[in-house]
Amino acid sequence: MYFRVGGLALLAALALSSPAIAGETIRVAIDKMNFDPPRISAHVGDTIEWASSDFVVHTATARNKDWDVTIPAKGTGRVTLAHPGAIEYFCRFHPNMTGEITVAP
């Protein structure tokens, strides 16, 4: 809680000079067919960035169809979270890869 308030204060300060800055960027690795960590927490406005070390293309696809991000082989893909809620996601090409993001308002 302390950190969140601190973060907001910092964001407010940054916003004065750089209005484009919104949420944090949270990184999720993809390695050997796993989202790592598979479960994360975030806030609306945060950006999730998937960085893959795998040699095949993956997707991060929300089960609720909110977003569908393509992550190239050895590449990255990102989405900015617009809605609160618990979002399960998977890779369309390899549905045995799954993850979950709990998005707080």
Next chain:
Amino acid sequence: MRLVATAAGFALVLTSIPALAEDAKPNDAQIAHIAYTAGVIDIKAGQLALQKSKNKEVRDFAENMVHDHTAVNDQALALVKKLNVTPEDNDTSKALAKQAAAKHAELEKLSGANFDKAYADNEVAYHKTVDGALETILIPDATNAELKDLLKTGLKIFQGHEMHAEHVAQSLK
């Protein structure tokens, strides 16, 4: 004994894969050849689907099969080159290729929804067979650690394909 039991498992799906000799475990050069051959077979099936199908789900799946199996086979080729191993043709590779040629000819005669369904069903069965062979023969018998590791990653990729194929087959019902 284990090999014989697995060969019987193979036969359930592919009907006529000859049993590997009871005392002959495949060596790394043979394992690499079997895995590579299995990939080539699915690339060809995917290319056939891209020629014949107009169904978006089928086409997306087929395109991914071509991409993924090409990527895995490229890794396998790079590895055998690095290890200075020459993939070695063997009875299992030959039987796989023969079965696949027969299936390919069968699929070539079909069109429209009949093709889509037959292709998707075969992809489910084919990935089940290959995944079973990886789990019970190819991965346990591989002696080189890097080959074993690549086969394990391949297995996870192909298990993903198996699920994806099931979703596609389900969507066609």
